Structure formats: structure tokens, C-alpha cells
Amino acid sequence: MKEEKKLHRRGFIKNLAIMSGAVACGALTAVKAKANPVIPEKETPVPPIKATQLTPEMKVEAPELPWGYQELDPEYVRKLGHIGFYEKECGGGVFWAIMTALKEKIGYPYNFMPLPSRDDFFANLAGKETGKSLQVMMQYGVGGAANFGSLCGAPNGAASAITIALPYHDAEKVIPKLFRYYETTAFPNHEASEYVFEEEYYPPKYLNSKVLPQNVSHSVLCHVSVGKWCAKSGYASKSYERFERCARLAGDVAAMAVTLMNAHIKGDINTVFPTKLSKETASCKVCHFHGEKFEAGQFTRGSMECESCHTDMRPHLGENKLSTAYGIDVGKWAGAAAIGTGVGIGAHAVAGRLSKKGENDEE
Ligand code: HEC
Ligand code: HEC
Structure with missing residues (x-):
């Protein structure tokens, strides 16, 4: 009962379904968690319940998908994608960037996503001990899925974020557009190089500050994308230049994912990016x-x-x-x-x- 009382806080109960024996007896009405893209009132986001607070009778239902979307600033997300890459490379970085922007904008239920904070990333980049696990979902996307060279982690991480935000039948329309954009775009974008020049990206020190060569890979595969870029630029796959190229690419893909979702919710995605197959x-x-x-x-x-x-x-x-x-x-x-x-x-x-x-x- 003590545990139940502790949980019976206004904010918490509003957002979470607690299916414990006591709850089922009628002491409380279980509230089904539902993604609500609009926060009704400004409240401090409810801290997610810790696993250690759960008793065996208690079952916390994770909010069902999709978690909703609100217009995001692609330029902000581009910068998050870039620093996200410095920490978690393409898959984790792009996923983290979009999720972080959504968490900041929407709050619940995005605060349920285990996600290192920006401060955690900054601290870690500065070589400080955070004492936290900085593991990110979709981190496996690196190098075309755990370095296997298949689908590039940037579109992979973005697609995962899109699937959390949008109903699947919408996600299915947005994702191939992002992939086609990837196949046909000269990465890194001009915007990306400008940010480096203006020192607008977040990392305190860039691995490379040059304007890097651009290349269109005509493929969503990491193997092809990295291989062709390296062959064109003359930089090795383990060079700082290649790393920086992929960091900028990660930002570009995160920004495009958000641009497409922005257009999608306004109903003009086909104007913003009319997909044309070759x-x-x-x-x-x-x-x-x-x-x-x-x-x-x-x-x-x-x-x-x-x-x-x-x-x-x-x-x-x-x-x-x-x-x-x-x-x-x-x-x-x-x-x-x-x-x-x-x-x-x-x-x-x-x-x-x-x-x-x-x-x-x-x-
Ligand atoms: C990333 C490289 C790649 C891309 C892109 C690609 N394919 Fe293939 N495709 C392959 C490989 C590899 C095979 C297997 C070839 C083999 O075993 O001889 C194959 C096999 C095939 C086969 C024959 C199946 C068989 O083994 O007899 C067809 C038909 C085919 N692809 C059509 C397409 C079409 C159409 C597209 C574009 C929509 C496409 N492919 C895109 C790599 C690719
Ligand atoms: C008019 C219909 C048609 C079009 C257009 C067509 N294909 Fe095919 N293709 C076939 C059929 C039918 C087969 C199976 C018969 C065969 O193996 O020849 C085939 C077989 C293949 C194979 C396997 C052949 C082998 O023996 O290894 C590949 C690879 C392939 N197509 C790729 C392509 C690609 C790439 C394109 C576009 C550039 C294309 N096809 C356009 C009908 C078509």
C-alpha cells in the first residue's frame, strides 16, 4: 500500500497505467497511457518510474506508439545530429538527435525513452565522467549495422525515430523519401560545411574543420556511401576527415527527416520532396x-x-x-x-x- 501511495501522485497517474492487483480492486482507475502530441499544461515532466520501485504485482504499461510529432527546427536537429555522431556515430546519433528534439518539445511520452541528455554528451566529450550509461537505441546502426556495411546508420536511425513519432502508415511514406534523398544527395551538404566554417556546431573541437569534398553515393548502403566518398576524396575510411564527413552527413539526414515530417504533418510532403526513381x-x-x-x-x-x-x-x-x-x-x-x-x-x-x-x- 505504501508503494501504491507513493505512486499515486497527480502527475504520475495522469500519464501512466498501473495495473497492480490493488488497482484492479478499484482503489484507482487505471489510466491507459496514450501518446498525446500536445502538452495540455506546462508541467515539469514526470520522472519515469525506476525499475527498483516496481513491486511484482505492479505492471507499468509503456505508452503505445506512435508518440506523436510536432514541428521541429531542422537546423537545430542538424546540429544535434552532428554532435550525436561524435558520441554515438550515425545510427545512435541521428536517432538521439530526433528523439532529443522531440523530448524537449513534447515531453511526455518521450521522457520515457532512455536517452542520455545533451549535458551528458557534452560532459563526455569534454572527458568528464558522467557515471551514466550513454548507450543509445539504434547505436548498432554504426557502419551499416554494427560495422557490417549494410544500410547506413543515419537513415536507419532516422527511420526508427520516424516510426516512433508517426503512425506506421505515415512512416512508411516518409521513410522511402528519406532513403531516396540519401541516394541522390551530395553529402555533406553545403549547410553542413557552413556550420563548420561559422563554428556553429556544438562539439568544442571539430575533428576536421575543412570544407570536405561532396559525393552522391546512389546507394543507401554504408559500404557504397563510405567507399565512393573515400575513393573520391582520397581520405581513408579511418581518417578524421571521413569521420567528420559522416558526422555532417548524420546532421544532414536528421535535418531532412525532420523537414519531411514537418511537411508531412502540413500535408505538403510531395511538394517538399517529390520522389522520383531513376x-x-x-x-x-x-x-x-x-x-x-x-x-x-x-x-x-x-x-x-x-x-x-x-x-x-x-x-x-x-x-x-x-x-x-x-x-x-x-x-x-x-x-x-x-x-x-x-x-x-x-x-x-x-x-x-x-x-x-x-x-x-x-x-
Ligand atoms: C546493392 C546492390 C543491388 C541493387 C541496388 C539491386 N540489386 Fe538486384 N541483385 C543484386 C545481387 C547481388 C543479386 C544476386 C545476383 C546473383 O546472385 O547473380 C541481385 C539479383 C537480382 C535479380 C535476379 C534474381 C536472381 O538471382 O535471379 C533481379 C531480377 C534483380 N536483382 C533486380 C533488381 C532490380 C529491379 C533492382 C532495382 C529496383 C535491383 N535489383 C537493385 C544486387 C542489387
Ligand atoms: C520486360 C520485363 C523486364 C524488364 C523491363 C526488366 N527485366 Fe529483368 N528479368 C525479367 C524476367 C522475366 C527475368 C527472368 C528471366 C530471365 O532470367 O531472363 C529477368 C531476369 C533478370 C535478372 C536475372 C537474370 C539472370 O539470368 O541472372 C536480373 C539481374 C534482372 N532481370 C535485372 C533487371 C534490371 C536491373 C532491369 C532494369 C534495368 C530489368 N531486369 C528489367 C524481366 C524484365
């Missing part, structure tokens, strides 16, 4: 899409830039080696291709369809 990708997707007709090429999915990897299209000219799940040969490629419309018309149709509605709908 011509080649649109032409491939006439046949190769997430579909049910195996023989027609529908044994693939996705919208990455096809030509970044498939440069040799000669297989299409040769004998078809494809066999169905039942071991039946499909026949000559030319025969299979004849199933569809002419490629040109088809590609046009795909491109048109994509720019009209959910260009991110997997088709």
Missing part, C-alpha cells in the same frame, strides 16, 4: 516488382537504384536460366518479356504512378 529503376520495376507473377519477373522487391549494382544487363539477352518453384523452365526471356507492355510505355507508367500517389508503395 529512369533505369522505373524501367526495371515495370517487370521486377513485389508481385505474384513469378514468370514475369516478380521475384524481387524494393526501390533501391538498380543500376548502382546491375550494370550488365546482358543476361536478359541470353537463354533464360530461370525455373519456377516447381522446377518448370520459364522459357526465353524474350517470351517472358512479351507478357508485359512495351518497356518504354511501361516505364513511363511506373514513373507516373509513382509520382502521383504513394511513390513508396511497393509495387
Whole structure:
């Protein structure tokens, strides 16, 4: 009972569902936690309950997703993304940047997210002992997921933050736009280099203060993005320059994620970033899409830039080696291709369809 009394504070009960035996008996009405994007009154955010305060009968329900979104300043988030990278590299850094900005703006339920504070990061960067765990969700995103070189951590961390903030059917529209932005943008942005020049980024000392070479990677893969940038710039992958390049890129991606979400809540995301697949990708997707007709090429999915990897299209000219799940040969490629419309018309149709509605709908 003592424990229950302690928990029966105004602020706490307002926001948390406590499902203990005592509560169920009717002493209290359980309040279901719900994400509310607007804070009704200015209150000190309720400190999350500590695991040690929980008794076995008590079950605290985490607030259900999504946690809501309010317009954020992309330039502020760009700077957070940059310092976030200094601490947690791309995945953790970008996730932390967006979450921190949302926590500051919205409070509950973002104060439930285990998140080191800005002061913790500053202190740690200054070499001071914080005595805290600075582990961040999505930290594994570094180097294309625990240094595996797959999806770049910056869009990965951002996508995770977007999925916490927005209803999933909205997140699913925003995320591929961010990925397409990543494929087609020369990183680091000019804004990023300007901030370095003006010394507006947060870290007390930058690892590199130069205007760094820019490169468009045409891929969301860390391996490709880092590899092409290093090859173009002449800097090694473990150089301070590469590190700084990725820190600025992290800020740029965090800023774009927020720009897209801002546009999304205002309903003008397609004006802010009209997604256009490359011509080649649109032409491939006439046949190769997430579909049910195996023989027609529908044994693939996705919208990455096809030509970044498939440069040799000669297989299409040769004998078809494809066999169905039942071991039946499909026949000559030319025969299979004849199933569809002419490629040109088809590609046009795909491109048109994509720019009209959910260009991110997997088709
Ligand atoms: C008109 C329909 C059509 C279009 C357009 C098309 N493909 Fe294909 N593709 C097929 C079919 C059907 C197969 C399976 C038959 C085969 O293996 O040749 C295939 C097979 C392939 C294969 C496997 C071939 C092998 O033997 O290794 C690759 C890779 C491929 N396509 C890539 C692409 C890319 C990249 C594009 C865009 C530049 C593209 N395709 C455009 C229909 C198409
Ligand atoms: C990151 C590199 C990459 C990108 C981007 C990419 N592919 Fe592939 N794709 C591959 C690899 C690797 C394979 C396996 C090739 C193999 O085993 O011969 C493959 C296989 C395929 C196959 C044949 C499946 C099979 O093994 O017969 C098709 C068809 C295909 N890709 C189409 C596409 C299309 C369409 C796109 C663009 C929407 C695309 N790919 C984008 C790397 C890529």
C-alpha cells in the first residue's frame, strides 16, 4: 500500500497505467497511457518510474506508439545530429538527435525513452565522467549495422525515430523519401560545411574543420556511401576527415527527416520532396516488382537504384536460366518479356504512378 501511495501522485497517474492487483480492486482507475502530441499544461515532466520501485504485482504499461510529432527546427536537429555522431556515430546519433528534439518539445511520452541528455554528451566529450550509461537505441546502426556495411546508420536511425513519432502508415511514406534523398544527395551538404566554417556546431573541437569534398553515393548502403566518398576524396575510411564527413552527413539526414515530417504533418510532403526513381529503376520495376507473377519477373522487391549494382544487363539477352518453384523452365526471356507492355510505355507508367500517389508503395 505504501508503494501504491507513493505512486499515486497527480502527475504520475495522469500519464501512466498501473495495473497492480490493488488497482484492479478499484482503489484507482487505471489510466491507459496514450501518446498525446500536445502538452495540455506546462508541467515539469514526470520522472519515469525506476525499475527498483516496481513491486511484482505492479505492471507499468509503456505508452503505445506512435508518440506523436510536432514541428521541429531542422537546423537545430542538424546540429544535434552532428554532435550525436561524435558520441554515438550515425545510427545512435541521428536517432538521439530526433528523439532529443522531440523530448524537449513534447515531453511526455518521450521522457520515457532512455536517452542520455545533451549535458551528458557534452560532459563526455569534454572527458568528464558522467557515471551514466550513454548507450543509445539504434547505436548498432554504426557502419551499416554494427560495422557490417549494410544500410547506413543515419537513415536507419532516422527511420526508427520516424516510426516512433508517426503512425506506421505515415512512416512508411516518409521513410522511402528519406532513403531516396540519401541516394541522390551530395553529402555533406553545403549547410553542413557552413556550420563548420561559422563554428556553429556544438562539439568544442571539430575533428576536421575543412570544407570536405561532396559525393552522391546512389546507394543507401554504408559500404557504397563510405567507399565512393573515400575513393573520391582520397581520405581513408579511418581518417578524421571521413569521420567528420559522416558526422555532417548524420546532421544532414536528421535535418531532412525532420523537414519531411514537418511537411508531412502540413500535408505538403510531395511538394517538399517529390520522389522520383531513376529512369533505369522505373524501367526495371515495370517487370521486377513485389508481385505474384513469378514468370514475369516478380521475384524481387524494393526501390533501391538498380543500376548502382546491375550494370550488365546482358543476361536478359541470353537463354533464360530461370525455373519456377516447381522446377518448370520459364522459357526465353524474350517470351517472358512479351507478357508485359512495351518497356518504354511501361516505364513511363511506373514513373507516373509513382509520382502521383504513394511513390513508396511497393509495387
Ligand atoms: C520486360 C520485363 C523486364 C524488364 C523491363 C526488366 N527485366 Fe529483368 N528479368 C525479367 C524476367 C522475366 C527475368 C527472368 C528471366 C530471365 O532470367 O531472363 C529477368 C531476369 C533478370 C535478372 C536475372 C537474370 C539472370 O539470368 O541472372 C536480373 C539481374 C534482372 N532481370 C535485372 C533487371 C534490371 C536491373 C532491369 C532494369 C534495368 C530489368 N531486369 C528489367 C524481366 C524484365
Ligand atoms: C546493392 C546492390 C543491388 C541493387 C541496388 C539491386 N540489386 Fe538486384 N541483385 C543484386 C545481387 C547481388 C543479386 C544476386 C545476383 C546473383 O546472385 O547473380 C541481385 C539479383 C537480382 C535479380 C535476379 C534474381 C536472381 O538471382 O535471379 C533481379 C531480377 C534483380 N536483382 C533486380 C533488381 C532490380 C529491379 C533492382 C532495382 C529496383 C535491383 N535489383 C537493385 C544486387 C542489387
